[in-house]
Amino acid sequence: MATRALLAVLSASPPRMIQTKVSTFSSSSSLSFQRHSRRIARCFSSDTNPSVLQPPDVSRLAETARISLTPSEIEECGAKIRQVIHWFGQLQQVDVSCVEPAIRAEMEGGNLREDAPETFENRDSIRASIPSFDEVYLKVPKVLNKE
Amino acid sequence: MSTTLLRTIQPNHFTLLGTALFRRNRTTTTSRHISVRCLGSQTASSQPRTAPKNHGSNKLDEILRDYEAVIGIETHVQLSTSTKAFCTCPNTYGSKPNTSICPVCMGLPGALPVLSSKVVDFGVRLGLALNCGLSLKSKFDRKQYFYPDLPKGYQISQFDVPIASGGYVDVDIPLEFGGGHRRFGITRVHMEEDAGKLLHSDTGDYSQVDLNRAGVPLLEIVSEPDMRSGIEAAEYGSEMQRIVRYLGVSNGNMQEGSLRCDVNISIRPIGQAQFGTKVEIKNLNAFSAMSRAIDYEITRQALLYNQGQADQIVTETRLWDEGAQKTVTMRKKEGLADYRYFPEPDLPEVILTQEYVDSIRASLPELPEAKRRRYEAMGLGIQDVLFLANDVSVAEYFDQVIGKGADVKSAANWLMSDIAAYLKNEELSISDVKLTPQELAELIAAIKDETISGKIGKQILFELLAKGGTVQGMIKEKDLVQITDPVEIEKMIMKVISESPKQLEQYRSGRTKLQGFFAGQVMKMSKGKANPALLNKILLEKLDAKE
Numbered sequence: 001m002a003t004r005a006l007l008a009v010l011s012a013s014p015p016r017m018i019q020t021k022v023s024t025f026s027s028s029s030s031l032s033f034q035r036h037s038r039r040i041a042r043c044f045s046s047d048t049n050p051s052v053l054q055p056p057d058v059s060r061l062a063e064t065a066r067i068s069l070t071p072s073e074i075e076e077c078g079a080k081i082r083q084v085i086h087w088f089g090q091l092q093q094v095d096v097s098c099v100e101p102a103i104r105a106e107m108e109g110g111n112l113r114e115d116a117p118e119t120f121e122n123r124d125s126i127r128a129s130i131p132s133f134d135e136v137y138l139k140v141p142k143v144l145n146k147e
Numbered sequence: 148m149s150t151t152l153l154r155t156i157q158p159n160h161f162t163l164l165g166t167a168l169f170r171r172n173r174t175t176t177t178s179r180h181i182s183v184r185c186l187g188s189q190t191a192s193s194q195p196r197t198a199p200k201n202h203g204s205n206k207l208d209e210i211l212r213d214y215e216a217v218i219g220i221e222t223h224v225q226l227s228t229s230t231k232a233f234c235t236c237p238n239t240y241g242s243k244p245n246t247s248i249c250p251v252c253m254g255l256p257g258a259l260p261v262l263s264s265k266v267v268d269f270g271v272r273l274g275l276a277l278n279c280g281l282s283l284k285s286k287f288d289r290k291q292y293f294y295p296d297l298p299k300g301y302q303i304s305q306f307d308v309p310i311a312s313g314g315y316v317d318v319d320i321p322l323e324f325g326g327g328h329r330r331f332g333i334t335r336v337h338m339e340e341d342a343g344k345l346l347h348s349d350t351g352d353y354s355q356v357d358l359n360r361a362g363v364p365l366l367e368i369v370s371e372p373d374m375r376s377g378i379e380a381a382e383y384g385s386e387m388q389r390i391v392r393y394l395g396v397s398n399g400n401m402q403e404g405s406l407r408c409d410v411n412i413s414i415r416p417i418g419q420a421q422f423g424t425k426v427e428i429k430n431l432n433a434f435s436a437m438s439r440a441i442d443y444e445i446t447r448q449a450l451l452y453n454q455g456q457a458d459q460i461v462t463e464t465r466l467w468d469e470g471a472q473k474t475v476t477m478r479k480k481e482g483l484a485d486y487r488y489f490p491e492p493d494l495p496e497v498i499l500t501q502e503y504v505d506s507i508r509a510s511l512p513e514l515p516e517a518k519r520r521r522y523e524a525m526g527l528g529i530q531d532v533l534f535l536a537n538d539v540s541v542a543e544y545f546d547q548v549i550g551k552g553a554d555v556k557s558a559a560n561w562l563m564s565d566i567a568a569y570l571k572n573e574e575l576s577i578s579d580v581k582l583t584p585q586e587l588a589e590l591i592a593a594i595k596d597e598t599i600s601g602k603i604g605k606q607i608l609f610e611l612l613a614k615g616g617t618v619q620g621m622i623k624e625k626d627l628v629q630i631t632d633p634v635e636i637e638k639m640i641m642k643v644i645s646e647s648p649k650q651l652e653q654y655r656s657g658r659t660k661l662q663g664f665f666a667g668q669v670m671k672m673s674k675g676k677a678n679p680a681l682l683n684k685i686l687l688e689k690l691d692a693k694e
């Protein structure tokens with residue numbers, strides 16, 4: 001859960017930071033990267049110096065997360081998020097140029113499932129926890145446009 | 148079998164409706180007329196100008212002399228797996244709302260997704276069928292947005308490493324649209340999950356959500372921007388539908404939303420390298436609608452260009468309004484959506500071995516394009532080829548009939564005319580009929596070797612379609628063997644002639660059309676069993692004989 005939260009915070013940061021993030025992710029994730037020379041890999045690691053990471057735009061973060069924050073909360077969060085980003089900056093300083101990039105953590109086989117249906121027994125309690133139910137449907141505010 | 152004729156034997160909706168449209172175009176009212184008129188009134192409301200005078204059906208052709216349309220398509224295919232993509236909830240269409248749910252697809256804390264092997268299997272199948280390269284290692288990512296049909300707040304999708312990429316698909320343009328062969332590029336195929344279904348009631352200030360569909364597996368196919376007209380786009384869509392049905396990865400049903408096409412379209416003056424502003428069209432639930440929506444959109448954008456108002460073409464999503472036959476603004480896109488993709492931490496990478504890929508490649512069925520080329524090589528005309536290969540069950544039936552040694556052209560004719568008509572009337576699919584491919588082959592053989600006449604053959608056909616049985620059994624039971632003995636036929640002819648002296652006199656005084664009357668009488672007397680060629684030959688001899 002901790003990583004999930006951190007990733008969510010990171011991914012929800014201002015554009016400049018996203019660029020940095022995407023470049024590291026895609027470089028480490030695309031298979032073609034494996035053909036990249038070590039020199040390029042070094043370039044990447046020096047590229048992600050913490051000084052490049054910009055301070056978070058908390059108002060925008062809150063907007064993308066669909067939450068409203070008071071000015072004092074924004075100030076409070078800002079400091080915490082800056083700290084998280086700083087930790088990531090420290091992590092990115094580690095020289096990993098001699099490590100083979102992995103796109104995901106590897107798992108010993110058998111991580112797929114048979115296509116055999118099984119109904120979840122306790123569906124009633126899931127439905128009971130839905131605050132607004134209209135006969136068989138979930139009731140939500142009228143929405144017409146995505147994004 | 149709930150499959151009906153529309154889905155199975157007739158050419159797809161696009162071809163059917165397209166043909167109808169084409170015919171109408173050539174007469175008086177035309178759909179293109181209609182769309183141009185709609186456009187006229189639409190622009191007229193925003194600025195006073197005269198509606199285009201030329202309502203001719205070649206309006207679009209005229210536009211396409213100056214402008215080139217650039218069209219790309221995103222196709223979402225709902226997979227016919229038994230479970231959802233990442234949980235064991237049953238994947239069934241039309242269940243009671245909100246019954247196929249569990250902590251995983253509802254995004255409850257602590258629940259972990261586990262991918263179904265069938266989704267990978269189908270992804271590889273489709274990737275290979277679309278001539279793509281496969282990623283032996285691919286991964287899932289989270290695409291984040293807030294919407295009531297998305298319980299988790301993100302969609303599990305594949306972002307930068309899709310399971311398949313860099314392929315192509317070959318299609319044949321139907322003759323009525325100019326014919327020809329086209330190849331369209333496939334950018335990528337990736338695995339993802341569907342969102343729930345959102346229903347907007349006209350009354351009431353709320354919307355309803357059914358989450359049975361949330362988490363159902365999808366394959367998204369992204370094309371290269373290679374299409375240039377509504378017809379090409381619709382034919383591309385039809386081919387996707389054929390391919391997923393041939394492969395058995397989806398029922399490809401557009402009405403149920405199992406196959407959804409979103410079209411991206413821009414136009415640019417011919418010779419301009421830079422692409423124009425891209426507009427997306429959604430809500431296309433038939434290929435005919437897709438074709439018309441695109442042609443409408445080309446016309447709309449070209450008019451704006453011609454009026455020096457190209458800046459009014461904005462990045463937006465438009466909906467096809469089937470009633471009004473036009474596209475309308477759904478939402479303008481302010482800046483690119485930021486989905487904040489990041490790797491899905493709850494799922495491991497998807498690893499394929501080369502042996503696995505090879506085994507799937509070896510198990511692929513013959514695909515539509517291969518079938519069309521094979522039928523063409525057997526000497527069938529392109530219209531027959533397109534009809535037979537359009538539907539996988541019809542193609543399989545046809546293959547079985549000719550596998551029994553039946554004459555290829557006769558088999559095609561029977562399937563395309565009488566059998567197709569029967570299926571249409573009875574609202575059946577080819578897999579519902581009692582006539583086996585074996586017996587259709589027997590029937591064709593019995594007519595060819597003149598055991599029975601073509602007319603009797605038709606009668607037998609309809610009985611076999613409805614009740615089953617064998618051709619030989621029916622011939623015996625009803626004593627239907629064709630009369631090919633000239634002596635017997637001559638006897639009947641003499642009897643008819645002797646009973647119709649008046650008609651004989653008229654015939655001999657020049658009304659030679661009466662030959663038909665005599666032939667009919669003899670055929671009636673033989674209960675349809677007289678060999679027609681022999682009958683006519685002997686009849687002529689007798690009628691023209693000088694007494």
Ligand SMILES: [Zn+2]
Pocket residue numbers: 231234235236247248249250251252253362
């Ligand atoms: Zn579930």
